Amino acid sequence: MRYISTRGTAPALDFEEVLLTGLASDGGLYVPETLPQFSADELSDMAGRPYSEVAFRVMKPFVGDSIDDATFRRLIDESYATFKHDAVVPSVQLGPNHYLLELFHGPTLAFKDVALQLLGRLLNHFLEKRGEKGVIMGATSGDTGSAAIEGCRHSDHLDIFILHPHQRVSEVQRRQMTTVLSDNVFNIAIEGNFDDAQAIVKGSFADQDFLNGTRLIAVNSINWARIMAQIVYYVYAAVNLGAPHREVSFTVPSANFGNLYAGFTASQMGLPVKQFVIATNANDILHRTLADNDFSKKALLATLAPSMDIVVSSNFERLLFDAYNRDGAQVRALLERFQQEPAALADAPLSRLRERFDSATLSDEGIIDVIRDAFERTGELLDPHTATGFYAAEAKRWDQTTPMVTLATAHPAKFEDAVVKAGFEGAPLPPSMADLLERDERYEVLPAELEAVQRFVAEHRR
Numbered sequence: 001m002r003y004i005s006t007r008g009t010a011p012a013l014d015f016e017e018v019l020l021t022g023l024a025s026d027g028g029l030y031v032p033e034t035l036p037q038f039s040a041d042e043l044s045d046m047a048g049r050p051y052s053e054v055a056f057r058v059m060k061p062f063v064g065d066s067i068d069d070a071t072f073r074r075l076i077d078e079s080y081a082t083f084k085h086d087a088v089v090p091s092v093q094l095g096p097n098h099y100l101l102e103l104f105h106g107p108t109l110a111f112k113d114v115a116l117q118l119l120g121r122l123l124n125h126f127l128e129k130r131g132e133k134g135v136i137m138g139a140t141s142g143d144t145g146s147a148a149i150e151g152c153r154h155s156d157h158l159d160i161f162i163l164h165p166h167q168r169v170s171e172v173q174r175r176q177m178t179t180v181l182s183d184n185v186f187n188i189a190i191e192g193n194f195d196d197a198q199a200i201v202k203g204s205f206a207d208q209d210f211l212n213g214t215r216l217i218a219v220n221s222i223n224w225a226r227i228m229a230q231i232v233y234y235v236y237a238a239v240n241l242g243a244p245h246r247e248v249s250f251t252v253p254s255a256n257f258g259n260l261y262a263g264f265t266a267s268q269m270g271l272p273v274k275q276f277v278i279a280t281n282a283n284d285i286l287h288r289t290l291a292d293n294d295f296s297k298k299a300l301l302a303t304l305a306p307s308m309d310i311v312v313s314s315n316f317e318r319l320l321f322d323a324y325n326r327d328g329a330q331v332r333a334l335l336e337r338f339q340q341e342p343a344a345l346a347d348a349p350l351s352r353l354r355e356r357f358d359s360a361t362l363s364d365e366g367i368i369d370v371i372r373d374a375f376e377r378t379g380e381l382l383d384p385h386t387a388t389g390f391y392a393a394e395a396k397r398w399d400q401t402t403p404m405v406t407l408a409t410a411h412p413a414k415f416e417d418a419v420v421k422a423g424f425e426g427a428p429l430p431p432s433m434a435d436l437l438e439r440d441e442r443y444e445v446l447p448a449e450l451e452a453v454q455r456f457v458a459e460h461r462r
């Protein structure tokens, strides 16, 4: 399998190289040159299989021969043994033909664990094989950070630097990161927002001199391996609801768009998906683009669903690449325009997207109402991100006969603020985190400046 850049000019790489890098050298994101295709028989045969088996079958074509089957299976098994539910990502039924896919049973209680448990093990495997060390730089609006730390901290080959927006993540999210006091883990609170943090990380990939030749590795969903591991749960959920003999629809709380892009990729590989619904909080650029062709930046708002407080959505670039029939030059031109001024998609790519996607946005007041209403009607206490999905799924589904799967992206215990505002006492943390609020913390507050962060990384890496 070869991987090419969405901007069309960077050299093609193999899986190992793509895993161990970040942005492509032309500023684009890597995607497979051609996607593997599932036959109907292959899909049918995955129904009822354990999650790890489905994961191996779905991901094997992406890794090719870069890793032997026995080792790959072991890393997959170890990754999903850390989840607290035997089904790894169980479903519950919310209403007629409406299902909730619970992606939060991993060690840090958000969907990020699904990919980052495996990513950490894959990185360790390849760096060990090469006898190399790597520096991870990641930006988080709250969930990727702890999942990356949890997935990578046991590797002697990795130093991990995670940037979060100072005072803009929940207390539980911050503590899940800052109470990990391992020598190779460094948390940086940026005096800015998530977009600032992500821009610093991307800027560091563009200019890596500050690392004097040490490899810089991405754990955000710019890393293709994140997308690859997330494709699995779409397949797992759909085949257990009757695919390929029956179409399935998905609603996804979205921001940096890695989650939904994984689902879209699954559909491009032959999974019969009728509709994707993009759910956003008040940071609604994805919704505005799809509904009104308004691809313009607005000031980033702090909302009750802080993990989706993102304006510049990395993986939307991958979707645009497909919508523009993989024309990297057009994608580059559009994204350069977007950085400077309000932009719009051309008619044909926008129509292509509207054939498969719908979208909805939910304000903070709406999130509070939906958490309350969903609990009354279903008995499920939703986290504020999942609440945007629950709302969008009900508001925008095209038909009632196709099963709708709403992705539950985080556990409500991470977001006490929203849950309490909705009239609940809060959800208890699991026993392993019962003393989280008493643990010692360590983090550095830095200005949102590339040089200040690079200096900190250069001085502290081991």
Ligand SMILES: Cc1ncc(COP(=O)(O)O)c(C=O)c1O
Binding pocket: 110, 111, 142, 143, 144, 221, 253, 254, 255, 256, 257, 258, 259, 260, 307, 308, 385, 386, 409, 410
């Ligand atoms: C809990 C939660 N829900 C939804 C999202 C949005 O996912 P994505 O960025 O993949 O669109 C995130 C993070 O981005 C998140 O942490």
Ligand SMILES: N[C@@H](CCOP(=O)(O)O)C(=O)O
Binding pocket: 139, 140, 141, 142, 143, 144, 145, 219, 220, 221, 222, 255, 256, 258, 307, 308, 314
């Ligand atoms: N919501 C994310 C933001 C980063 O997204 P990623 O999927 O690109 O890592 C977070 O919680 O950090």
